Amino acid sequence: MRKATAYHGALGDLFAKHADTSPYNAYTDRPAMLRLAGDVSDARILDVGCGAGHYVSELAARGAQVVGIEGSATLLSHARTRVNGHAELLLHDLEEPLDFAADASFDGAVCALVFHHIKNREQLLGELRRVLRPGGWLLMSITHPTADWRHFGGSYFSHDWSDLAVAGGEHSIHYQRMPLETFLSELLAAGFVLEQLVEPRPTAALRKVDEAAYERLHQAPCFVAVRLRRP
Ligand SMILES: C[S@@+](CC[C@H](N)C(=O)[O-])C[C@H]1O[C@@H](n2cnc3c(N)ncnc32)[C@H](O)[C@@H]1O
Numbered sequence: 001m002r003k004a005t006a007y008h009g010a011l012g013d014l015f016a017k018h019a020d021t022s023p024y025n026a027y028t029d030r031p032a033m034l035r036l037a038g039d040v041s042d043a044r045i046l047d048v049g050c051g052a053g054h055y056v057s058e059l060a061a062r063g064a065q066v067v068g069i070e071g072s073a074t075l076l077s078h079a080r081t082r083v084n085g086h087a088e089l090l091l092h093d094l095e096e097p098l099d100f101a102a103d104a105s106f107d108g109a110v111c112a113l114v115f116h117h118i119k120n121r122e123q124l125l126g127e128l129r130r131v132l133r134p135g136g137w138l139l140m141s142i143t144h145p146t147a148d149w150r151h152f153g154g155s156y157f158s159h160d161w162s163d164l165a166v167a168g169g170e171h172s173i174h175y176q177r178m179p180l181e182t183f184l185s186e187l188l189a190a191g192f193v194l195e196q197l198v199e200p201r202p203t204a205a206l207r208k209v210d211e212a213a214y215e216r217l218h219q220a221p222c223f224v225a226v227r228l229r230r231p
Contacts, residue, residue, distance in 0.1 A: 003174050005117035011171045012074030016052035023213035029223050032200030036227045040064040043107040049114030053079030060086045095120050104133040111140045116175040125190035132230040141225035148177045192228035
């Protein structure tokens with residue numbers, strides 16, 4: 001049986017809480033990705049691996065019409081509570097085609113910290129290209145390859161499937177390490193055009209709540225985020 005990459009049960013509950021206030025998600029990844037999104041009013045957006053719905057609610061509050069898809073029923077129930085009927089949410093395994101979506105039916109897609117969990121990334125990218133309209137955009141973030149290198153050691157160029165211990169080793173997150181070259185090559189091979197790449201650093205607001213994390217994340221990157229266009 002395939003090792004679970006979606007965050008089920010207690011791991012889902014843990015991530016939902018973590019994503020709310022953590023220096024990584026709340027102060028670093030999300031602000032950077034939402035900046036890359038720009039004006040989303042009236043845009044139809046697919047949130048791919050929407051987790052506890054943090055992006056869905058932020059994008060809906062900015063006037064977007066959002067569909068969130070997620071493989072964990074636990075996280076989807078957190079998302080339902082957060083979003084409170086202001087977006088469509090679907091249980092969906094990202095290893096499967098996006099059969100629910102028509103061709104060219106979205107203006108944009110957000111895929112935050114999900115891509116490195118997926119095995120059949122070529123299929124997912126092909127499907128994202130299919131469901132985005134020509135000129136549509138895709139935002140994607142992953143763990144920075146150098147952060148994985150620092151944490152797991154070995155070769156920077158490793159493509160190992162790894163288990164990152166969280167909550168003091170009580171849980172682990174299963175994902176594939178990859179060098180920057182692999183990440184960008186897969187996106188470009190799927191026919192997307194790179195518009196912008198950022199190595200997000202935390203916003204100034206983090207300094208007031210966790211100065212040590214603020215300093216640490218300003219010295220060593222934890223994520224890489226890109227904005228791509230579907231030609
Ligand atoms: C680090 S979380 C990011 C969640 C959300 N995008 C955010 O930034 O708050 C990774 C998410 O990918 C989801 N995921 C991983 N593998 C999946 C799969 N095969 N199908 C659907 N969702 C999956 C997990 O359940 C989890 O919600």
